[in-house]
């Protein structure tokens with residue numbers, strides 16, 4: 001796999017070092033230590049503006065709610081909210097955080113395939129803009145809670161459109177009948193849901209929703225999803241409901257990284273062979289996506305003689321992935337004659353991102369410029385072969401002290417990082433040449449705070 005040019009991420013080389021937004025990445029690493037994540041506020045704003053701009057041509061209202069779980073760092077979320085995005089939340093903590101960050105309740109979409117009673121109660125009490133229900137029993141539970149609190153609730157129904165985008169592995173698919181999400185359209189569950197909703201006067205059916213995967217480059221999959229949702233909208237109207245919104249979920253990929261295909265994933269996990277090339281897709285992917293959705297909604301509504309629906313989108317990855325980089329320090333390099341080279345860094349899949357195991361990201365040498373020289377398998381520090389960055393990456397010959405930049409580290413990296421390898425890394429926000437620590441590096445005390453058994457023990 002050859003790495004694309006650093007310019008794809010707005011990076012430049014100065015004296016061999018990689019710079020982002022006027023900041024030297026090696027200097028950041030020296031000052032703050034590694035591993036660390038660095039996010040570019042300007043790139044976050046540009047992505048948000050790109051999508052909002054593409055939707056502006058849509059003749060009805062459209063709303064974009066950022067998928068919190070993609071990057072749950074408060075300082076990053078603040079930039080996105082200031083750029084005009086709402087919040088899509090999937091659990092009680094995310095809902096709490098959105099409220100804490102000052103997001104207006106009507107700008108919050110609450111999802112989640114198996115909400116707890118407490119989460120339903122909190123969403124109803126907050127008066128979220130859309131509470132998307134998944135499964136028939138959840139309608140029962142939301143109706144009961146609305147009754148208990150005496151409130152009207154704007155609800156959505158998550159549907160399973162049975163759409164499988166091309167070029168994905170099964171770990172990132174969510175919209176096929178083989179997945180656990182949404183009402184089964186083929187199994188007649190929409191009819192059953194509408195029948196139940198007809199007896200729930202406090203629930204106002206506002207939207208039909210689907211989310212078919214993550215890291216999607218196949219825009220036709222979004223067209224098919226819109227079409228299935230519009231069929232369902234027509235069915236709901238025929239049954240006397242008037243849902244005004246199509247919620248098309250998230251799922252768009254990002255230009256310079258991608259999911260492994262199923263075959264690539266099997267080959268890679270089984271043999272360690274990486275796909276040969278990471279070919280960057282079009283840079284205007286977000287704008288094209290916005291256009292495709294708008295066109296699909298307009299033409300689909302016309303064909304079915306439906307009023308044009310409002311659009312709700314819940315993107316995560318496409319807004320943040322290529323606005324953040326993960327810096328890893330190389331601690332040791334080993335070579336086994338006849339076998340290969342290994343580099344041990346301070347972060348692998350088990351401490352900085354599970355995503356290394358199913359997605360292909362570019363990895364650049366950040367502290368000096370050198371030509372690729374053979375292949376190196378890059379690991380983290382956890383003594384487990386699963387603590388991988390990547391096997392067999394074409395890289396320059398590495399030495400202890402080198403710095404690697406893992407690109408497209410803004411989506412699902414901070415949120416899947418674990419403490420298996422120790423305290424988790426900090427997140428630095430680069431904004432106009434200034435650097436702000438928006439999440440500090442975890443300390444031992446942070447990890448120990450929940451250990452009740454340590455209460456009363458004298459510190460060493």
Ligand SMILES: Cc1ncc(COP(=O)(O)O)c(C=O)c1O
Nearest residue numbers: 067211214250251314315316317
């Ligand atoms: C319901 C829902 N909406 C939105 C998203 C965001 O997806 P993505 O980051 O691929 O845009 C997800 C991610 O899994 C999701 O489950």
